Amino acid sequence: MQLIRLRVAGxxxxxxxxxxLAPGLNVIVGGNGAGKSSLIEAVHLMAYGRSFRGRVRDGLVRTGQTHLEIYTExxxxxxVHRAGMRHSGQxxxxxxxxxxxxxxxxxxAQVAVVTFxxxxxxxxxxxxxxxxxxxxxxxxxxxxxxxxxxxxxxxALKQRNALLKARPTERALDPWDHEMAAAGEILTRQRQTYVTALEPGLERAAQAFLPELGRPQLDFQPGWKQAELGLADALLLSRDRDLAMGYSTTGPHRADWRLGFATLPGREALSRGQEKLAALACLMTQAEQHALRRGGWPVxxxxxxxxxxxxxxxxxxxxWIRACGAQVLLTGTEVPESVQSLGFPYRLFHVEQGLVRNGETGEDHAHAV
Ligand SMILES: Nc1ncnc2c1ncn2[C@@H]1O[C@H](COP(=O)(O)OP(=O)(O)O)[C@@H](O)[C@H]1O
Ligand SMILES: [Mg+2]
Structure with missing residues (x-):
């Protein structure tokens, strides 16, 4: 998908x-606190219904205003599609x-965005x-x-958890165990298949961003000892513990995955910088998977x-991003030197004190300066 227009207020x-916005690279520059991340937050909010900086009700609406508004085409x-959202925080x-x-x-479901x-x-x-x-x-x-x-x-999980707190009879838990197991096994198969589908792309992205770490490996953990028993049995086995704790301690709601690298044996940790690059590789791989399955890249x-x-x-x-052809919104205090040296054409927007200084159309920069 390609955003044509983005209107944000409050x-x-x-x-x-x-x-x-331009179909390719859009660069949004401005000083600290100018509102660059807030613009990205607006796009993210349309796509996820939430912010990456806390809850909408915790300060996303501009002080003194009753609601925020986002409109995009x-x-x-x-x-061409259009969507608008009005949020009061509640x-x-x-x-x-x-x-x-x-x-x-x-x-x-209509607005696909991947945010780093x-x-x-x-x-x-x-x-x-x-x-x-x-x-x-x-x-x-x-x-x-x-x-x-x-x-x-x-x-089913919510119902089971509510029941666990109420000291239920064994029999009362049965239908919820059954429901959780049936839905949870399907959910887990879907997650497993998805992780497997990501692997080839992740290998390419990691090779491009973090070649020094060697081959990546995604290790999916379903949330129970799936190699040994089915989810229904796992729930039954953990019943006593769950009753003591007052919530469900096992199941797909505890699923997780780990990213390992060939040159990092055991639990050796990534540095913060490597963590960022590895996260970026995961996000770009996900964007690529989306493009493969949906026929268009997310923003x-x-x-x-x-x-x-x-x-x-x-x-x-x-x-890597230029080669994929996706639309990009990139922010910074200035145009990154790498954008210029790559000769990546871009449209430039200046944000200052919550306003876009040069109007709606930006300035197009065709080539490296
Ligand atoms: N609810 C709010 N009302 C008004 N201003 C806010 C609100 N929440 C944050 N701000 C201000 O918005 C600015 C944050 O903008 P941000 O998008 O993070 O800037 P940038 O990414 O350009 O550094 C800060 O100056 C902050 O004080
Ligand atoms: Mg910022």
Whole structure:
């Protein structure tokens, strides 16, 4: 997909901005606190229904305003779509192609964005929740029945957890174990298949961004000892513990994955810089998988790339991205030297105190200076 227009009002420091984006690389420059990341947050919010910097109700709406507004137009093949969202921090309303949307996921299903930002290293170093979300985002876009199955599992888990706290009879737990097992086995198969599908792409991306670490390996952990027993048996076996704890300690809601490299034996940790590059490789691989399955690339957002990566690595990443042809939104305090030295054509926007200084159309830069 390719964003044509992005209008944002009342998101953090952003007043009213209205950008006409280029199909390729868009560079958004501005000083610290100018509103660059807030622009990326707006795009991310349309795609995920959430921010990468905390909850919408925790300060995303501009101080003194009642709500934020985002409107975007994009091209998907020959078709042009439009979507708008209004969020008060508590409640939201959205429209997609002129029709009100019932669920935020209806909107998110149409807007595919992959974001690399200063917190992205947590994909590898942070909690399992982020890694599960990564798999589930990919599946949400490429497996038509994924969301239904995910909801079914999540509902059963909630019911089982509520029951566990209420000192239930053994028999009362049976139907929820059954439901969790049925939905959880399907969910796990989908996640496993997805991880396997990512492997070849990840090898190429890691070779491009982190060749010094050798071959990457993705190791999927389903959330229970799947090699030894089915989920239904695992739930039965963990019942006593679950009753004592008051929640379900085992199952796909505890799934995780690890990324290992040939030259890093055992549990040797990645440096912070390597963590960022490895996270970027995972994200770009996911974007590529999306393109393979859906026939179009997601929009790639790179927030503050230059302060996250050294020049060499910026260059490798930008070369990889240029070759794929996806639309890119890149922010920084200045145009990265690597963009110029690669001769990557770009459209430039200046953000200052929450406004875009040079109007909506930006300045086009065709070649290296
Ligand atoms: N709810 C809010 N209302 C008004 N301003 C905000 C709000 N939340 C954050 N800000 C301000 O917005 C700016 C953050 O913008 P940000 O997009 O992170 O800037 P950049 O990425 O360009 O450094 C900061 O100056 C911050 O104080
Ligand atoms: Mg920023």
């Amino acid at each position: 998101l953090r420091c952003l007043g009213e901005v209205d950008l006409t 994009w091209k998907e093949g020959p078709a 409640d939201w309303q959205a429209r997609l192609d002129g029709e009100p949307t019932q669920r935020l996921t209806d909107l998110c 930002e200063p917190g992205s290293h947590a994909l590898l170093g942070g909690s399992g929740e982020q890694r599960r979300r990564y798999l589930d985002w990919g599946l949400f876009h490429v497996e038509p029945d994924f969301l239904m199955g995910w909801r079914r599992y999540t509902r 790639i957002c790179l927030d503050d790339l230059a302060s996250e990566l050294d020049r060499n690595h910026q260059r490798q990443v930008l070369e």
